[in-house]
Amino acid sequence: MTPYGKLAIFGAGGHAREVAFIAERCGVAPATMAFVVEEAHLRETTVNGIEVHAIESGHCDGWPFVAAVGDPALKERATGLCVSRRMSAATLCDPSVGLHRTVVLGEGCILFPGAVLTVNVSLGRHVHVNVNSSLSHDCRVGDYSIFSPGARVAGHVHIGSRVFVGIGATIVNGLHNVPLPIGDDAFIAAGACVTGPVADGARVMGVPAKVR
Ligand SMILES: CC(C)(COP(=O)(O)OP(=O)(O)OC[C@H]1O[C@@H](n2cnc3c(N)ncnc32)[C@H](O)[C@@H]1OP(=O)(O)O)[C@@H](O)C(=O)NCCC(=O)NCCS
Incomplete structure (x- = not known):
């Protein structure tokens, strides 16, 4: 149902957890997803059983991504951060x-x-x-x-x-x-x-x- 074998979800809050739910409904396995956040916002290593990584760690560099923050201006900023890590929009x-x-x-x-x-x-x-x-x-x-x-x-x-x-x-x-x-x-x-x-x-x- 989805062409994405891996998926990075920028954010780890309520909206991001919901986006992970949609991704799962679209056929992306939780084991192949990761939440990415800025290092300063890294609080937990997993959320709902999905790994959380600092974007600066490079773990998700080159992965397809979605920006899953609820504020439009923050979403634009998050997109810029992901693109700077060679991630492509899903x-x-x-x-x-x-x-x-x-x-x-x-x-x-x-x-x-x-x-x-x-x-x-x-x-x-x-x-x-x-x-x-x-x-x-x-x-x-x-x-x-x-x-x-x-x-x-x-x-x-x-x-x-x-x-x-x-x-x-x-x-x-x-x-x-x-x-x-x-x-x-x-x-x-x-x-x-x-x-x-x-x-x-x-x-x-x-x-x-x-x-x-
Ligand atoms: C508009 C909004 C940001 C206002 O929040 P706020 O600045 O904290 O507002 P306050 O609660 O301090 O209220 C300030 C005044 O605006 C009024 N007000 C607040 N929200 C209102 C709304 N949605 N519609 C009409 N009037 C509203 C209050 O009654 C109050 O009026 P008063 O000064 O005459 O007493 C908020 O109500 C809102 O709509 N947020 C969006 C929530 C949302 O859709 N989330 C989606 C999540 S998926």
Whole structure:
């Protein structure tokens, strides 16, 4: 089910443990996975039975990797660290996810159980679509963005890079000729309902969502 005989998972926290679970569902054996963290964050030698290594040790140099941290900017940094160790990006798509031929996934994307991308959806690199999160027709997403569990994005929404969409948030649809823009580095709080454009770096919350 997966072309990866080995897999390095950057991170060893909750998100990383979940990503290891997806990898296992995709056919990667725990014995062939490793969590990698920066030396300064090395606390344990195994987590859920999977080895943890400092990235500086070189143990996982050259392995395929996924960056499994929940903060988009940290994920970008983690990706840079992995690439500097000659690691190449892996993509994980949970077996429950059916992908239409018009969907485009960048390298390093992770699709969790119950994620739904309908048609003409395009994800940049290292985008995570978490449990039961959906993106509808004609959505575009930039690199490193994260959709938390249960986030809902309607059609014709153009989402920038490093955007965080909180748990249960909703983004209403744009129009065919006027897509709804969500700027780079925007933060959409848990449960927000976004009904209009969001500027670069804005933090929005509430129903309807407002900058706060
Ligand atoms: C937006 C968020 C970061 C705010 O956290 P915070 O800065 O610690 O906020 P506080 O709890 O101090 O609350 C500050 C104010 O914002 C309000 N607020 C906080 N979160 C809110 C939310 N999600 N929606 C609406 N209002 C919110 C609080 O009611 C409070 O209002 P007040 O000043 O009128 O009393 C947090 O609520 C959030 O949404 N985090 C994302 C969690 C998530 O989706 N995780 C996914 C894990 S997979």
